[in-house]
Amino acid sequence: MIETLPPDMKQKYEEAKELIESSEDIKxxxxxxxxxxxxxxxxxxxLKRIGKDYxxxxxxxxxxxxxxxxxELTIFSDLGSGQPVDKHAKKDSKILILDHHPxxxxxxxxxxxxxxxxxxNPMFHDIDGSQEICGGGLCYLLAKEFGxxxxxxxxxxxxxxxxxxxxxxxxxxxxxxxxQDAKEEGLVSSDTDLSLYGRQTRPLFVALSYFxxxxxxxxxxxxxxxxxxxRLGIPRRIKDESVPSGERATTLSDLNDAQKRALTSELIRMxxxxxxxxxxxxxxxxxxxxxxxxxxxxxxxxLRDASExxxxxxxxxxxxxxxxxxxILEGNRAEALDALEIxxxxxxxxxxxxxxxxxxxxxIIQMKNLQYFxxxxxxxxxxxxxxxxxxxxxxxxxxxxAFTQVSDENQxxxxxxxxxxxxxxxxxxxxxxxREVAQSLGGNGGGHNVACxxxxxxxxxxxxxxxxxxxxxxxLALED
Ligand SMILES: [Mn+2]
Numbered sequence: 001m002i003e004t005l006p007p008d009m010k011q012k013y014e015e016a017k018e019l020i021e022s023s024e025d026i027k028x029x030x031x032x033x034x035x036x037x038x039x040x041x042x043x044x045x046x047l048k049r050i051g052k053d054y055x056x057x058x059x060x061x062x063x064x065x066x067x068x069x070x071x072e073l074t075i076f077s078d079l080g081s082g083q084p085v086d087k088h089a090k091k092d093s094k095i096l097i098l099d100h101h102p103x104x105x106x107x108x109x110x111x112x113x114x115x116x117x118x119x120x121n122p123m124f125h126d127i128d129g130s131q132e133i134c135g136g137g138l139c140y141l142l143a144k145e146f147g148x149x150x151x152x153x154x155x156x157x158x159x160x161x162x163x164x165x166x167x168x169x170x171x172x173x174x175x176x177x178x179x180q181d182a183k184e185e186g187l188v189s190s191d192t193d194l195s196l197y198g199r200q201t202r203p204l205f206v207a208l209s210y211f212x213x214x215x216x217x218x219x220x221x222x223x224x225x226x227x228x229x230x231r232l233g234i235p236r237r238i239k240d241e242s243v244p245s246g247e248r249a250t251t252l253s254d255l256n257d258a259q260k261r262a263l264t265s266e267l268i269r270m271x272x273x274x275x276x277x278x279x280x281x282x283x284x285x286x287x288x289x290x291x292x293x294x295x296x297x298x299x300x301x302x303l304r305d306a307s308e309x310x311x312x313x314x315x316x317x318x319x320x321x322x323x324x325x326x327x328i329l330e331g332n333r334a335e336a337l338d339a340l341e342i343x344x345x346x347x348x349x350x351x352x353x354x355x356x357x358x359x360x361x362x363x364i365i366q367m368k369n370l371q372y373f374x375x376x377x378x379x380x381x382x383x384x385x386x387x388x389x390x391x392x393x394x395x396x397x398x399x400x401x402a403f404t405q406v407s408d409e410n411q412x413x414x415x416x417x418x419x420x421x422x423x424x425x426x427x428x429x430x431x432x433x434x435r436e437v438a439q440s441l442g443g444n445g446g447g448h449n450v451a452c453x454x455x456x457x458x459x460x461x462x463x464x465x466x467x468x469x470x471x472x473x474x475x476l477a478l479e480d
Contacts, residue, residue: 003132003177005141006125013145015118016096020046023073023094026054029064029085031078031135032381034161034313037322038136038154039077039098041329042143045151048330058322069093078135081105081121089115097121098138100129122174130448132173134162140178152182153294154329160292161310163448166421169195169289179292188292188306194264195289196252200305203249205229205236212392213286213420216270219392232262253300264288275422276477282425302344303328312340315347318381347382354378354386364394369472371395372465375404384416384453396420397478399430401468403461413461415445415454424449428475437467 005013020026026047030040040056047054055071064076064083073094076085081099089095094116100123107124110117120138122129133141136158143151155178156171165171171179171190182188193199198207208218208225218224229236234255240248255263267287272280292306302308316325321343327336354375358364363373371394375383387402394400399419406412415438417430424430431445431452438445438454441463445454456464 003174005174006127009120009122009125009127012118012120013142016098016120016142017145019073019094019096019116019118020052020075021050024053025072026052026075027071027073028054028056028075028077029067029079030056030058030076032058032060032317032322033078034310034317035135035158036078037313037317037325038158038161038329039139040322041326042136042139042151042154043075043077044326045330046143046146046148049148050146056326058317069095077139081119086113086115086117089113089117091115098135098142100134100138102129127174131164131167131175133175133178134158134164136162137175137178140181141174144181149181149185150187152178152185153187153296156182156188156292157294157306157309157313157329160306161313163451165290166424166448166450169285171290171292187295189295190290190292192288193291194252194260194267195287195291197307197311199252199291200300200308201302202251203236204234204252204255205249207252210392211267212389213396213422214271214274215392215396216267216274218270228266232259232266234259234263251300253305278477279422279426282422285425286421312344314385315344316340318379318385319343319347350379351382351386351389354382355389358386358390359393364390364400366395366398367465367469369398369469369476369478370401370465371398372401372403375402378402378404380404380406380414383414384418384451387416388418388451391418391420396422397476399423399472401465405458406455411458412443413456413458413464415456415464417447417452417454419450421450423476426477428472433468433471437464437471440467 028040028043030036040058044056061079064085067085069089076097079099080097081103082101086095091114097119099121103121103123122133127133137155140151140155159171159175164175196207205222205225209220209222211219218228235250237247238250238254264287268283271283293304297303302312313325324336324339328340358373364371383402383404387400391400399417401417403413403415406414417434429449431447431449434452434454435446438456441456441460443454443456447453
């Protein structure tokens, strides 16, 4: 079913459009992740097209605590609902928030302030901000108000980057409406397919070796993945006239339906062999999901597949290269594509180096209900990515927790948690648990069920680990 906007939310969009049209000096703040950069790109495209002067800044949440409001109109996207962003608002300030995170202020808050304050948040309208729409989706709906339906594909990218489809493997709610717009514009196609990362660009035998929701014989073992392909009669390399050698490694996107079916049933069989029976019903969801292709992008490139594209955007923002990400999203490819390739390559190198040292130095430490490693020295904005990638070296039945210091200036600890999707399907919401534990220690936290994080004071590490371990007692399928 295609969802339409609740009337009171639709009205807010009309007001937001007027607010923008009546302002000349505009500032956008957006978040440092794929959803945030997508939001920022949509907003800046709108402003460019209607000829408005604006500045855009991609920021971490801590910047918002003491923000000076200096522009006629300040727009916050993918953030703002949970922060005191209007603390220094002046009488003639105008503030627009487009955020899907839990709102701090009530819906009638604008009545109590002297300045113009408009907050669009799906949670005010009984729409789930973690599965049905994200920051980029909210910004796209604003673009749609201006008639720019051609930006719908960025809304789809944002939803994938924000992992809005994790629970069911599909886009739903308003996300589905946005997807429908993108399909009608001829910009996106979706298909149900094997869910392996790197569909367009990664050699299949490599993609398979990264399977980490459950530790399989093929996990981190390319000899086994090559043997598996052989067993299924899937060639490891295929002919390709467009490359100098005339052939290249087979990718998932090269497989025909029969090959995909064979691989799917083999994966399901392998996983079923390894898991406690209580997880069995979730196995198909680990292997099959909806995939999204951007039809304006060249086949076989990493911009073609939504999850590969979102990884590239994350690589940019985590390396302070948001300008490159914005250019890519705004369509200025000529100058930005080479830069993007280099950023992505350096990023992968940085990840691989750190993963290697965690493995070589046996840094993963087991507790009864969790496992962790000391990530000191790893940049705090990538420690979560690394935690997710080393999950396959530990025990998939427990969450992987990593910590590192927030920054050179701030000695507090950034904590990241990643876990197998099976744990989330089984009903554990780590984002809520980590928030509770961090708050009890004078910190803060939150996030998704499979990927979340926290900030805690620097001397609270052991207490944090012990509390998490206690909280998880009896919640994991460790025995059966
Ligand atoms: Mn978001």
